[in-house]
Amino acid sequence: MTKRRGFLLIELTAACLILAALLVVCLELLSATALARRANGLRQTATEEATNAMERIAAADFGELTLEHARQLARPDRVVKALPGGKLGVEVDQPKETPACKRIVVTVSWQSRPEEPEQSVRLVAWKYPLATKGGPG
16 A cells, blocks of 8 residues: 555645635626626616606796706706716707707716716707697697
8 A cells, every 4th residue: 555645735735726716706706796786876876867857857848948947957966966976967959950849968977986987878858849729720
């Protein structure tokens, strides 16, 4: 019979190295998952804030709907509180080719980390005047 002194120590070291490599891979996956989850949460928050602002603006009467009135309704303070580096942009214009409507654009932008580019969510809606009951027909 031959004696195998020290062989158990080599096996144990190899097993520890394999476990350490697996642990590093698992930690990388958990880190990537956490970053993706945070990014999705920020995008969802931005979409909700843009939707809320759009609903408040679009609920205004057609005649009252101006850029100044829309900016008052938009409440950008909520976006600043909800998102890191959050900004809310509102545009209201009346295209010349379709004078009986107004285009509303709400943009929410944020920057989750300083080294990453700014991200944004943009919603566009069209507002038309209500038809009168005594109209042609």
